Amino acid sequence: xxxxxxxxxxxxxxxxxxxxxxxxxxxxxxxxxxxxxxxxxxxxxxxxxxxxxxxxxxxxxxxxxx
Amino acid sequence: xxxxxxxxxxxxxxxxxxxxxxxxxxxxxxxxxxxxxxxxxxxxxxxxxxxxxxxxxxxxxxxxxxxxxxxxxxxxxxxxxxxxxxxxxxxxxxxxxxxxxxxxxxxxxxxxxxxxxxxxxxxxxxxxxxxxxxxxxxxxxxxxxxxxxxxxxxxxxxxxxxxxxxxxxxxxxxxxxxxxxxxxxxxxxxxxxxx
Numbered sequence: 001x002x003x004x005x006x007x008x009x010x011x012x013x014x015x016x017x018x019x020x021x022x023x024x025x026x027x028x029x030x031x032x033x034x035x036x037x038x039x040x041x042x043x044x045x046x047x048x049x050x051x052x053x054x055x056x057x058x059x060x061x062x063x064x065x066x
Numbered sequence: 067x068x069x070x071x072x073x074x075x076x077x078x079x080x081x082x083x084x085x086x087x088x089x090x091x092x093x094x095x096x097x098x099x100x101x102x103x104x105x106x107x108x109x110x111x112x113x114x115x116x117x118x119x120x121x122x123x124x125x126x127x128x129x130x131x132x133x134x135x136x137x138x139x140x141x142x143x144x145x146x147x148x149x150x151x152x153x154x155x156x157x158x159x160x161x162x163x164x165x166x167x168x169x170x171x172x173x174x175x176x177x178x179x180x181x182x183x184x185x186x187x188x189x190x191x192x193x194x195x196x197x198x199x200x201x202x203x204x205x206x207x208x209x210x211x212x213x214x215x216x217x218x219x220x221x222x223x224x225x226x227x228x229x230x231x232x233x234x235x236x237x238x239x240x241x242x243x244x245x246x247x248x249x250x251x252x253x254x255x256x257x258x259x260x261x
Contacts, residue, residue: 003226007213011230014206021198032195041191043261047103049177051072054099056258057170058079060251062092063234064152064244065166 070107076100086214087221091163099174132176133259145252153245157238165248173255 001009018035025034033041042048077100083093134141152165214220216227223232237243 003216004228007209007227008233010209011206011233014202014209017202017205021202025195030195031192032198033191035199038191038196038199039258040261041196043177043258045072046106046178046180047070047072049180050099050103050174051076052258053174053177053255054076054095056251056255057166057174058092058095059254060166060170061095061163062088063231063238064247064251065091065157065163 070103073100073103073107076103082211085220132172132179137256145249149245149248149252152248153241153243155244157244166251169252169255173259176259 021032022035024030025032025037039052043052076096080093080096080100083096148165148169152162155162155165210229213224213227213229217224217229223229223235225232234247238247
């Protein structure tokens with residue numbers, strides 16, 4: 001297995017874990033919040049809201065404006 | 067000021083951008099926002115918990131005066147024109163930067179202006195469950211960092227150890243790909259601003 005394949009497999013594994021966490025959050029009584037609920041909690045403060053939107057702005061600058 | 071995790075994360079990300087040799091704008095966005103939040107925190111002299119905001123009227127989230135509350139046909143047409151024009155702009159150009167900065171600054175400004183309400187209205191989250199998500203993002207950051215450090219140099223991408231940027235470069239290399247990228251980015255911003 002090449003270094004490239006290992007690196008990409010790592011990214012896919014992380015995405016897979018994210019999907020697994022999201023699915024686990026949907027079980028009744030699960031202590032794991034959904035990603036949406038977590039985002040909602042983070043964005044309930046000004047710094048969290050501005051931080052998330054700055055992250056979004058950064059994504060645009062980093063991937064689209066360069 | 068650094069007791070606010072958001073400010074600390076923004077500063078850390080900004081320093082990482084500097085060390086990675088990324089363009090000035092990339093890290094300036096993060097550092098300036100951290101500085102503004104720090105200034106605001108000092109000015110208010112209130113703990114971050116006191117800043118919880120209303121998830122006001124159902125379906126409207128914290129959308130302020132800067133962003134329309136509803137998705138109208140005119141807004142959809144405007145968005146399509148925007149992604150079509152923006153996708154045709156040359157990468158690494160000032161027009162492309164302006165195309166990102168205009169909606170981006172509107173989104174950040176809307177977030178800044180949202181109305182505040184008591185913290186009791188914020189939905190509670192199980193700490194252990196939140197830690198699982200946090201751990202996942204830390205692992206992603208470390209995996210990206212390891213790919214970055216395994217490049218021939220910090221500013222030269224490697225096909226053997228691709229970062230997310232290197233993996234996305236082919237997809238964002240064409241006008242169509244860039245238009246799709248702008249559309250996804252704009253839709254994400256719209257969803258966030260509606261929360």
